[in-house]
Amino acid sequence: MSFQRFRSLLLPAMCALLCARPAHAVLDIENRGPTLQAGAFAMRITNIGALGNPYSNVGRSFDPSFEYPRGSGIEGLKSADLWVGARRPDGVYRVSGGPLLEWRPTLSPDDHVREALGGQLGSQPDVDDDGDGRFDEEVLNGLDDDGDGEIDEDLGVSAAQKLYAEYVDDRPEALDYGFSGGEPHEALHLSVKQEVMTWSIPGYDRIAGVHFSITNHGTETLEDVRIGLFTDLDVSAAGESGGHLNDRVHTIPYAVGYNDGVSSVPSVDVRVYGSDLAVPYTKSCVGMLTGAATVLSDGVPGSGLPVFGVVPLSHTVDPIAVIRKHELVDNRLDRYISGPADVSFSTSYFALDLPPGQGGPPVFDLDRYRAMAGQYPGPPSLEVTHDYAALVSCGPFQSMAPGQTLEFDLALVCATSVDSIANTVQLAAITRRGNWISRYPDTTANLIGNFAAGKSGYTGHETCYEAPPGVNFRMDPHCFQKYPVDSDGAPPDYSIPMLHGTCTWVDLDCDACTGFNGNETQSHWADPARVPPAPAYRAVPGDAVVAVEWDNSPEVALKAPTNGATASPVRFTGYNVYRLSDWKRRGLLPGPESFQMIASFGLDTLQSQTPLGTITNSAIDYDLIRFGQRQYPIGRYRFEDRRVNDGFDYIYVVTTVGERTTTISPSLTYVERFESPVLTSLDSLVSPRSEARTAAGQAWVVPNPYRAHVAWERPPVAGDTFGRHVDFMGLPRAKCTVRVYTTAGDLVAVLPHEGGEGDGQLRWNLISRNGQDIASGVYFFTVDSPLGQQRGRFVVIR
Secondary structure, X not given: XXXXXXXXXXXXXXXXXXXXXXXXXXXXXXXXXXXXXXXXXXXXXXXOOEEEOOOOOOOOOOOOOEEOOOXXXXXXXXXXXXXXXXXOOOOOEEEEOOOOOOOEOOOOOOOOOEEEEOOOOOOOOOOOOOOXXXXXXXXXXXXXXXXXXXXXXXXXXXXXXXXXEEEEOOOHHHHOOOOOOOOXXXXXXXXXXXXXXXXXXXXXXXXXXXXXXXXXXXXXXXXXXXXXXXXXXXXXXOOOOOHHHOEEEEEEEEEEEEEEEEEEEEEEEOOOOOOOOOOEEEEEXXXXXXXXXXXXXXXXXXXXXXEEEEEEEEEOOOHHHHHHHOOOOOHHHHHHOOOOOOOOXXXXXXXXXXXXXXXXXXXXXXXXXXHHOOOOOOOOOOOOOEOEEEEEEEEEEEEEOOOOEEEEEEEEEEEOOHHHHHHHHHHHHHHHHOEEEOOOOOOOHHHOOOOOOOOOOOOOOOEEEOOOOOOOEEEOOOOHHHOOOOOOOOOOOOOXXXXXXXXXXXXXXXXXXXXXXXXXXXXXXXOOOOOOOOOOEEEEEOOXXXXXXXXXXXXXXXXXXXXXXXXXXXXXXXXXXXXXXXXXXXOOOOOHHHEEEEEEEEOOXXXXXXXXXXXXXXXXXXXXXXXXXXXXXXXXXXXXXXXXXXXXXXXXXXXXXXXXXXXXXXXXXXXXXXXXXXXXXXXXXXXXXXXXXXXXXXXXXXXXXXXXXOOOOOOXXXXXXXXXXXXXXXXXXXXXXXXXXXXXXXXXXXEEEEOOOOEOOEEEOOEOOOOOEOOOEEEEEEEEEOOEEEEEEEEEEO
């Protein structure tokens, strides 16, 4: 049996069992769930160890899995599943992940996928949002992590959008689950914190950055730990059923340079060859990021479909292994090494349409572990098209003690072609590397430049190192050996004790370029442009009008001091209002290009913006003062859109516009313009409605005639099947019943309506009382209420 056939039998059985059992936890796998969509793509995020939408083919969820371009219906991923394998104390190798639902959230009703948007109050990176003297100490988990009585108030979101989830591998529901194949799940007792993020800046908007933080919460040490992501990349056109069967595999190597500046250590004299001139030590901090990405394209030449890939980027390295690599101590510490000293990955390929062991993926834990170790057979050739999956893995980590955490970073990427995705892969590597910043107090000014001044971010001191429990040794914290000093005698001994319970700033990697100018912290997944946040807003439908109201939170957020000192380089300039009224689509929602800007408001009118003061409601009082700015609630600004029709469906988005001026020279500057992304969902849909009438006989149908396949129609797609509708307007202000008949007098539908509260509109999805789509033709309707009866007719043109 092929793995594809095995999976087709497994998923419906799992879905049926899940539907039959009472819900014990919030499994974020249902329709219209958390979606990463601030970039050029849409990706479903779950809290069961799977990225993408693994249930799209069994009818449980119709959300996009990895759709690019967003709104196109073109998919590039079935799911990407986290695998963690290890040898337990009893010598048995087990893997958590593989079968879906081995990873599950806890019983807490709040333990679901959470969303944060970059730049918003409480989520700005390297900003002390809550004024407690610390930076970004909270985790996006709905808890008060820092004990100050506030929840998720100082997060540090360095992307346009981040989705966060936590889950474990030892829930009783998973241990008791009857997985196909007969192998029971045996837990390794692991907890996972999962972060997935994207950006809205062109180029970066095709990157989904992924960070896993995996902790051993059990009581036993695990050995030979490996971490992997089993990525079932499938390239399929909208509505295509077999497109995933003809994928082609490409390996895209990358090498991208970086330049951090020059590190200078004036106190170290590196004169050589008998020179009498003092030469202070300097080092140019340039380097290369290298690696390789796995990319899948459609196997049909000239199909024009985009390509999708996975880029392994980083994982935990063991500090003691790094110390031994640079020979800062002798081999007495070798027995304490628990992981590698360098970042490295392996990639294995499998064809899901082949049997296990004959090119197909493994289905049992021991074989999954062998696959992560590169010891399980894949397909004989990658030149033949198949339904391919790539397993990217790292390790082994020799041991993982109770309480120990391992981290694993990668990116999922997309682009229009194999050639263009190479640039996206490079941007993913640069973004994950991030920037060096100063998070901790620096050494005193008179010691700056002294190689022995090791307090945070000077002369290479980048790590505050604490020896593991039971391990005490001596080491030179400055790694003086990195300096090319000409000496006839033995090098000086600057070693000091490294103790458990005491944190000492050291140059762990023996590199003066990691930790200089006071910057000791590498902030990963850096925001490339600091895009301004969107305001909180709402759309309120009325009779032939929609009122869009929002707050001024972006104006306050852009005034926040960065890292307690410098102001944000992006200045607020205004707001744009967008409306979706063109419903041509292949996916669940049309892409951002279908949204029309209907209004623009700014602080000035230099760019043809309407003055912001014209929509400011001065009667709304402010809530509080933050960063010296008054923060007003939703309602501070109000715009009324009267170019709407009752009964039609609309979605509104309010974005923030900002600018940054960069000075190239005294005579040359340039201005960059940024705008928050267009983020929305079907749940924000509004429809203007007519008010109920005080007398009978005033009802009508909109649209009349109804015509299929027009711009304003919501055509049925998976997940939004019944979007088509007509509306009965002007219904009486009373309880009434609308009946629809054919011209032959056959009853088609009975539609009750309660208009006593003033709602004079009733929506009908054009489905008969027998559950069938109605045909083209002329239809009659009656409206019966205590105020009287009315008859009318309308036309449907399919």
